[in-house]
Amino acid sequence: MPIPEAVSALSSLLGQRLSLSKPDLEAHGRSEAYHPPTPPDAVAYPETTEEVQALMRICAQHGCPVVGWGAGTSLEGHALATQGGVMVDFARMDRLLEVRPEDMDCTVQPGLTREGLNTELRTTGLFFPVDPGANASLGGMAMTRASGTTTVRYGTMRDNVLGLEAVLADGRVIRTGGRARKSAAGYDLTGLFVGSEGTLGLVTELTLRLHGQPEAISAAICGFPGIGAAVDTVIETIQMGLPVARIEFVDALTCAIFNRQSGGDFPETPHLLVEFHGSETGVAETAERFGAIAADHGGSDFRWSDRPEDRTRLWTMRHNAAWSIVAAHPGRRMWVTDVCVPISRLAEAVEATQADLARSDVPGPILGHVGDGNYHVVLMIDPEDPSERAEAEALAHRMVERALALGGTATGEHGVGLGKRGYMAAEHGDGWDVMGQIKQALDPHNLLNPGKLVPDRN
Amino acid sequence: MPIPEAVSALSSLLGQRLSLSKPDLEAHGRSEAYHPPTPPDAVAYPETTEEVQALMRICAQHGCPVVGWGAGTSLEGHALATQGGVMVDFARMDRLLEVRPEDMDCTVQPGLTREGLNTELRTTGLFFPVDPGANASLGGMAMTRASGTTTVRYGTMRDNVLGLEAVLADGRVIRTGGRARKSAAGYDLTGLFVGSEGTLGLVTELTLRLHGQPEAISAAICGFPGIGAAVDTVIETIQMGLPVARIEFVDALTCAIFNRQSGGDFPETPHLLVEFHGSETGVAETAERFGAIAADHGGSDFRWSDRPEDRTRLWTMRHNAAWSIVAAHPGRRMWVTDVCVPISRLAEAVEATQADLARSDVPGPILGHVGDGNYHVVLMIDPEDPSERAEAEALAHRMVERALALGGTATGEHGVGLGKRGYMAAEHGDGWDVMGQIKQALDPHNLLNPGKLVPDRN
Numbered sequence: 001m002p003i004p005e006a007v008s009a010l011s012s013l014l015g016q017r018l019s020l021s022k023p024d025l026e027a028h029g030r031s032e033a034y035h036p037p038t039p040p041d042a043v044a045y046p047e048t049t050e051e052v053q054a055l056m057r058i059c060a061q062h063g064c065p066v067v068g069w070g071a072g073t074s075l076e077g078h079a080l081a082t083q084g085g086v087m088v089d090f091a092r093m094d095r096l097l098e099v100r101p102e103d104m105d106c107t108v109q110p111g112l113t114r115e116g117l118n119t120e121l122r123t124t125g126l127f128f129p130v131d132p133g134a135n136a137s138l139g140g141m142a143m144t145r146a147s148g149t150t151t152v153r154y155g156t157m158r159d160n161v162l163g164l165e166a167v168l169a170d171g172r173v174i175r176t177g178g179r180a181r182k183s184a185a186g187y188d189l190t191g192l193f194v195g196s197e198g199t200l201g202l203v204t205e206l207t208l209r210l211h212g213q214p215e216a217i218s219a220a221i222c223g224f225p226g227i228g229a230a231v232d233t234v235i236e237t238i239q240m241g242l243p244v245a246r247i248e249f250v251d252a253l254t255c256a257i258f259n260r261q262s263g264g265d266f267p268e269t270p271h272l273l274v275e276f277h278g279s280e281t282g283v284a285e286t287a288e289r290f291g292a293i294a295a296d297h298g299g300s301d302f303r304w305s306d307r308p309e310d311r312t313r314l315w316t317m318r319h320n321a322a323w324s325i326v327a328a329h330p331g332r333r334m335w336v337t338d339v340c341v342p343i344s345r346l347a348e349a350v351e352a353t354q355a356d357l358a359r360s361d362v363p364g365p366i367l368g369h370v371g372d373g374n375y376h377v378v379l380m381i382d383p384e385d386p387s388e389r390a391e392a393e394a395l396a397h398r399m400v401e402r403a404l405a406l407g408g409t410a411t412g413e414h415g416v417g418l419g420k421r422g423y424m425a426a427e428h429g430d431g432w433d434v435m436g437q438i439k440q441a442l443d444p445h446n447l448l449n450p451g452k453l454v455p456d457r458n
Numbered sequence: 459m460p461i462p463e464a465v466s467a468l469s470s471l472l473g474q475r476l477s478l479s480k481p482d483l484e485a486h487g488r489s490e491a492y493h494p495p496t497p498p499d500a501v502a503y504p505e506t507t508e509e510v511q512a513l514m515r516i517c518a519q520h521g522c523p524v525v526g527w528g529a530g531t532s533l534e535g536h537a538l539a540t541q542g543g544v545m546v547d548f549a550r551m552d553r554l555l556e557v558r559p560e561d562m563d564c565t566v567q568p569g570l571t572r573e574g575l576n577t578e579l580r581t582t583g584l585f586f587p588v589d590p591g592a593n594a595s596l597g598g599m600a601m602t603r604a605s606g607t608t609t610v611r612y613g614t615m616r617d618n619v620l621g622l623e624a625v626l627a628d629g630r631v632i633r634t635g636g637r638a639r640k641s642a643a644g645y646d647l648t649g650l651f652v653g654s655e656g657t658l659g660l661v662t663e664l665t666l667r668l669h670g671q672p673e674a675i676s677a678a679i680c681g682f683p684g685i686g687a688a689v690d691t692v693i694e695t696i697q698m699g700l701p702v703a704r705i706e707f708v709d710a711l712t713c714a715i716f717n718r719q720s721g722g723d724f725p726e727t728p729h730l731l732v733e734f735h736g737s738e739t740g741v742a743e744t745a746e747r748f749g750a751i752a753a754d755h756g757g758s759d760f761r762w763s764d765r766p767e768d769r770t771r772l773w774t775m776r777h778n779a780a781w782s783i784v785a786a787h788p789g790r791r792m793w794v795t796d797v798c799v800p801i802s803r804l805a806e807a808v809e810a811t812q813a814d815l816a817r818s819d820v821p822g823p824i825l826g827h828v829g830d831g832n833y834h835v836v837l838m839i840d841p842e843d844p845s846e847r848a849e850a851e852a853l854a855h856r857m858v859e860r861a862l863a864l865g866g867t868a869t870g871e872h873g874v875g876l877g878k879r880g881y882m883a884a885e886h887g888d889g890w891d892v893m894g895q896i897k898q899a900l901d902p903h904n905l906l907n908p909g910k911l912v913p914d915r916n
Binding site: 100125144145151158159168174175176178179180181182183185187189191192194212214235238239241243278282285289340341342343344372374403407408410412413414415420424428429432435437440441453 | 558559560561562563583602603604605609614616617626630631632633634636637638639640641642643644645646647649650652653654669670672673693696697698699701736737739740743747798799800801802830831832861865866867868869870871872873874878881882885886887888889890892893895896898899900911912
């Protein structure tokens with residue numbers, strides 16, 4: 001039996017750091033998502049690249065599946081060991097290895113979380129901007145090509161991972177990219193690994209791009225008569241080149257829930273929340289220009305602030321959105337899904353999704369990183385009710401089909417995992433087979449996160 | 459014989475658009491670089507994706523090499539058919555297919571040049587920012603992962619190609635990426651193809667990100683007592699988050715040549731040339747702040763302007779640099795090479811290169827996109843003198859070795875081609891073999907631009 005033999009050999013390698021305890025296996029068999037639990041056969045806690053390499057070689061020798069684990073915050077079941085095997089938890093590889101302020105970059109181990117990194121960077125004048133909401137591990141964020149509220153200004157993980165170290169399926173260790181800000185020297189292996197969801201290698205080190213903490217930040221919130229008006233405001237803001245750092249959409253339902261749960265007094269209409277980073281005069285000018293654009297599109301109830309404490313209060317609705325939604329639906333669980341469309345089709349996509357939700361019994365507030373054309377529906381289902389699960393699945397399915405028909409993608413930032421794999425053929429055509437050929441070339445025995453992302457082998 | 463058979467079949471497919479004329483073959487056997495001419499066996503001028511696909515299938519059937527050709531401006535011999543075969547010239551696939559102003563993107567055929575695109579975009583308020591100097595084709599720019607003067611603000615081709623269509627070695631046509639601004643749906647095939655130098659497929663269509671034409675532009679030029687002072691000014695400018703659109707370095711020798719050739723009156727010291735894009739008040743504030751940083755580092759002879767005609771004059775030295783250098787060295791030819799290092803090591807790298815040049819008889823002015831840590835040496839050699847060729851090769855070699863030792867890359871933007879292939883193993887280690895495995899998986903018979911970028915097959 002390949003898996004028991006690998007587990008036994010790994011036990012000799014890692015001692016107590018190979019866990020077979022039932023609670024540990026169960027904790028690594030759950031996800032934030034709606035997928036059934038699938039505990040792995042063992043959980044390994046390596047401390048060095050050399051240990052990851054030795055572990056990989058043992059698993060390769062025995063044909064045992066290997067799945068990486070960061071903070072367990074992914075939303076599509078990416079890290080579930082659906083074919084059993086060894087879960088590699090990077091919790092003990094969580095150090096900030098080096099910060100180079102002059103180059104505005106740093107090197108980290110994959111288990112460090114984004115909040116952990118930013119805490120360590122606090123005194124440097126620098127910060128790491130990618131913010132998916134959860135306090136995810138940086139390795140996990142790289143593997144899912146995470147993004148979030150600041151992407152419109154600072155980019156996704158694709159833009160902020162400069163290089164990485166990875167252990168391949170055959171135990172080779174490669175270093176991709178580097179510390180030069182750009183390179184034309186060969187295939188972009190860094191870009192290939194970012195977003196590969198653990199199917200090409202185990203990432204053991206990341207070099208990340210950092211950004212200067214802005215001198216001034218101002219924030220604003222504004223209500224709109226409809227989704228179209230809000231989206232047109234976004235389009236015009238971006239076309240004018242206004243340097244927005246965040247531009248977020250919340251729908252009328254989210255406002256209503258927030259008012260009810262937290263005593264807010266927002267008009268129950270679609271809202272945009274924006275944040276500007278820059279110099280004092282720069283952010284003041286940008287806020288004024290944004291205000292004029294919003295007013296042209298019927299924006300009202302405009303509130304803005306450049307003081308940190310007011311900013312935080314202003315954004316409370318967004319920050320607490322998920323919590324408010326959960327609290328408003330006792331006994332229900334979140335089934336979150338995301339798509340991304342060309343921004344010119346965003347209003348149409350969101351409106352069609354809302355109309356679809358209006359015909360359903362499953363509540364589904366909509367939130368979006370609208371500067372990117374990316375939006376989420378937070379479906380609140382009774383997990384014990386198979387008909388609600390089926391209904392959520394059907395709603396999510398139609399949302400994806402609609403996004404693809406509008407020239408968009410099945411997932412803007414949550415990734416493929418188990419939830420979106422069924423759409424890969426429709427989205428990529430023969431390109432999906434090309435992904436499978438690359439996987440086959442680098443992992444011919446299908447050891448790394450098998451059953452995910454690429455087509456099944458014949 | 460595989461090549462004659464393929465040529466004969468292609469002749470039936472393309473008629474007059476398969477050229478065997480000697481001048482045509484010779485024109486497609488030269489490069490801007492210092493490599494010996496190697497004419498292909500035929501030049502094909504397809505007009506549609508379907509023709510490229512049919513062409514590729516014929517070449518696959520006969521085992522005939524296929525090399526893509528854009529504007530012939532690459533600098534490392536990327537497009538030379540060193541193993542013979544068919545050159546695919548995209549001159550007849552040069553249309554702007556669609557512009558979508560609301561989404562700030564467009565779709566083009568690969569033969570369209572960047573200047574051609576920007577001329578067509580003139581009335582839209584949008585522009586395509588990547589500027590490598592030459593009026594390169596957009597397909598060629600994608601294939602070499604081109605960048606240039608505006609990269610510090612707008613990124614390289616990696617950042618500005620949203621998706622592409624490519625014909626693979628077996629004749630399949632794939633579409634990668636798409637029009638959504640971000641996606642987490644699988645391997646980043648777009649990023650894999652950008653910079654692949656024609657070794658993975660023939661690109662037949664590109665979707666490009668566009669940017670709003672800035673409301674205001676201001677430009678400045680400033681002399682410095684030494685390279686260190688100039689580079690420290692760059693580092694501080696970027697750390698402060700000043701939104702520079704271009705920040706270029708020219709060395710004292712380039713200034714001297716420009717003064718001599720064009721009657722300039724610049725102090726013969728290292729200079730920085732900068733450009734700021736933004737609102738009227740924004741660029742004025744940025745220029746003032748930049749001036750203060752430069753002055754702190756001993757910057758002097760500060761000239762700036764926000765009027766288009768003055769800006770152009772101000773930047774004449776940079777725009778005419780290559781021309782001035784060539785004119786100053788009659789009978790000699792350029793041997794240009796580029797490297798990129800972490801910006802903290804840039805002063806050290808440039809100074810060591812200058813010291814090396816001072817010991818040599820080959821003149822070599824230095825220019826750089828210093829915001830990226832990228833610089834070029836323009837070696838001026840007598841092409842008939844083997845000892846000068848050997849000396850240029852040795853100087854370029856030491857420049858690359860030094861860049862790699864400082865944590866940089868063998869090429870920041872010119873690409874691998876023939877000139878940098880010898881450094882791929884040193885730069886990437888086992889990563890270079892991984893590139894070879896990907897190539898083998900997608901082009902098992904090594905038909906696409908054989909002998910380039912990846913390791914030779916065993």
